[in-house]
Amino acid sequence: MSLNKMHANEVASKIINKKDLFILDVRNEDAYADWKIEGKSVTSMNVPYFDLIDGVEDILEKLPKEKEILVVCAKEGSSIFVGEELVEAGVQNVSYLPGGMKAWSEYLEPVKVGDLPGGALYQFVRIGKGCLSYLVESNGEAVVIDANRMIENYTSFAENKGLNIKATFDTHLHADHISGGKELADQMNGTYYLPEEDAGEVTFDYNPLKEGDVYTIGEVKLEPIYSPGHTIGSTSFIIQDQFLLTGDILFVQSIGRPDLAGKAEDWVLDLRTTLYDRYKEMAGELTVLPAHFSKVEELGENGLVSAQLNELYRVNDGLNVDKEEDFRKMVTENLPPQPNAYQEIRETNMGKISPDEETQREMEVGPNRCAVN
Numbered sequence: 443m444s445l446n447k448m449h450a451n452e453v454a455s456k457i458i459n460k461k462d463l464f465i466l467d468v469r470n471e472d473a474y475a476d477w478k479i480e481g482k483s484v485t486s487m488n489v490p491y492f493d494l495i496d497g498v499e500d501i502l503e504k505l506p507k508e509k510e511i512l513v514v515c516a517k518e519g520s521s522i523f524v525g526e527e528l529v530e531a532g533v534q535n536v537s538y539l540p541g542g543m544k545a546w547s548e549y550l551e552p553v554k555v556g557d558l559p560g561g562a563l564y565q566f567v568r569i570g571k572g573c574l575s576y577l578v579e580s581n582g583e584a585v586v587i588d589a590n591r592m593i594e595n596y597t598s599f600a601e602n603k604g605l606n607i608k609a610t611f612d613t614h615l616h617a618d619h620i621s622g623g624k625e626l627a628d629q630m631n632g633t634y635y636l637p638e639e640d641a642g643e644v645t646f647d648y649n650p651l652k653e654g655d656v657y658t659i660g661e662v663k664l665e666p667i668y669s670p671g672h673t674i675g676s677t678s679f680i681i682q683d684q685f686l687l688t689g690d691i692l693f694v695q696s697i698g699r700p701d702l703a704g705k706a707e708d709w710v711l712d713l714r715t716t717l718y719d720r721y722k723e724m725a726g727e728l729t730v731l732p733a734h735f736s737k738v739e740e741l742g743e744n745g746l747v748s749a750q751l752n753e754l755y756r757v758n759d760g761l762n763v764d765k766e767e768d769f770r771k772m773v774t775e776n777l778p779p780q781p782n783a784y785q786e787i788r789e790t791n792m793g794k795i796s797p798d799e800e801t802q803r804e805m806e807v808g809p810n811r812c813a814v815n
Contacts, residue, residue, distance in 0.1 A: 445525040448512050448537035450549035454569050457481035457738065458551070458745040464509040466501075468494060468524050469516055469543070477809045479514065479546060479570070480738050491520040498527045510535045517542040544803050546570035550595045552577075553746045555731065558682055559661035565731060566595060567745050572734050572810025573619050574747055576687060580660025585609045587679065587687060588733045589622040591802060596626060608659065609633045611651055612791075613689030613733060614673040615640035618781035618812050620802050621791050624648070637668075637675030645793035651677050669720055671713025672698035672812070686728040686751060691716055693732045694740045694749045696813035697760035699777055710770050717761055726752030734810045760814060773814050782808040 456463045457479075465486040467474050474488040489501055505511060511528070513536065515521040521538040528536045539546060547570045555563040561580035568574070568590055576587040577596060584605040586596050589612075600607050607630040610623040614637060624646060627634035638650035653668040667678040672690040676698075679687040690698040697717060700709035728751045735747045742748065755761050763769040781787070783805040789795045790802070797805065 443529050443532075443534060443536075445522065445529050446535075446537040447540050448510075449540055450545045450570070451551070453479065453512065453539065453546065454549055454551050454567075454745070457484060457569065458741060462509055463512060464506050465512050465514055466505070466524070466528075467514045468520050469514070473516070477543070477807070479543075482738060485509075491515060491524065494524050494527065498524065498531055502531060502533065505533060510537065513538045514546075515539075515542050517544060543570070544807065547806060548590075548592050548803070550575075550590065550592060551745050552595075552599055553744050555685065555729075555746060555748065558684075561660055561662065563681060563685060564599075565746060565748075566590070567741070567747065568619075569741075569745065571619065571806065572736055574731070574733050574735065576731065578659055578662055578664065578681060579603065579605050580662040582606060583608050583660045585611065585657070585659050585664070586623070586626060587611045588613055588616075588689070589626050591620040591622040591625070591806075593622040593626040593629065596622075597629065606630075607632055609635060609657070611635045611679070613637075613651075613678065613687065614676040615644075615788065616690075616791055617784045617788050618734075618810060619806055620787055624793075637673075637677045639670070640673050640675030643792045643794065653677070667720070669716040671700055671709055671716045674709065674712070676716075680724075680728070683725070684729060685731055686721075686724065687731050687733070688721075689733045690812045692721065692730060692754065692758075692761075693734060693736065693813050694730070694747060694754070695758065696736060697758070697773070698812060699814050700773060707774065710773050711766075713773060714766065714769050721751065722755065724751060726750070726755070730754060734812045736810055736813050776814055778811045778813070781811045782806075 460483045462483045467488045468491040513521040513525040525536050525538040551567045553565045555565050564577045566575045578585050584607045609632045610627040612623045624634045635651040636648045653666050657664040665680040669678040700713045730749050
């Protein structure tokens with residue numbers, strides 16, 4: 443017997459396809475409590491690495507006898523040590539996650555949303571972080587919306603399909619992850635767009651993203667809709683009158699938080715107006731495609747995160763608070779902890795600081811926290 447590898451894409455496949463997986467997470471208890479690999483068919487157990495240095499005998503009886511066991515740690519070194527100890531103790535079918543939780547955080551799964559004239563719309567699911575980004579392609583041209591910093595995912599996808607990425611858009615100034623929009627646009631000799639209202643402290647050149655300007659990629663129309671509330675500049679997209687990309691304003695099971703720039707009390711009414719007036723006026727059959735998800739239960743077929751707008755007005759609690767004061771209380775008093783390093787992430791996305799690659803990875807560790815609980 444030997445220790446196997448189970449890469450992030452294989453873990454994602456098991457979660458998306460609801461395959462049984464047992465995870466032995468050997469990080470410290472606080473790291474595990476804050477953020478872990480989850481799925482409908484995933485069972486996990488946390489035993490810190492330092493409790494296993496002298497041997498794994500004490501946990502052998504707690505491990506499943508017939509399930510595949512994946513050992514996980516922050517970077518991979520501790521999981522290799524523990525995994526090899528398990529194999530030596532006679533445990534069968536043991537794997538470790540190369541790159542650890544950092545690799546899990548960075549993996550993107552491309553999922554086809556649907557066909558468009560001359561092309562299609564794809565959702566890139568960053569399953570370990572809860573981030574969702576999009577690529578629209580038509581007649582050999584493409585744009586990317588809310589790109590993550592791992593831009594090679596989009597460039598390799600475009601190259602394999604023979605696509606030319608013409609532009610990138612950020613629906614708002616992100617606070618929970620580092621945007622790859624500007625870098626991707628520069629690398630592809632394309633144009634980068636950002637809502638002007640969010641760009642007051644941005645240090646680099648950008649093109650203002652604003653309502654009234656309709657963008658065309660091949661045969662496909664992208665229509666920006668000003669939708670403040672998560673940030674003052676938050677801007678949604680209607681794509682070909684079929685899809686509504688809501689950024690961090692509206693999610694499948696929740697709504698966006700208005701406090702990541704310290705403006706919760708100021709922006710709460712903007713959020714309510716966007717959700718209860720602006721979106722409600724739109725065609726109910728639009729398919730909502732958010733920029734994040736919080737729970738694995740939101741993953742649908744093939745890992746796609748989406749919902750019909752009219753259905754969300756029926757089932758999403760955040761869209762069914764009748765009184766303005768109750769709504770204000772909900773979105774200011776039921777907030778999760780701030781995203782890890784969110785101030786530094788905002789400053790990076792403004793161009794104020796330029797952390798090295800490893801620091802950027804550290805800054806992004808942790809779950810998505812863009813939603814009201």
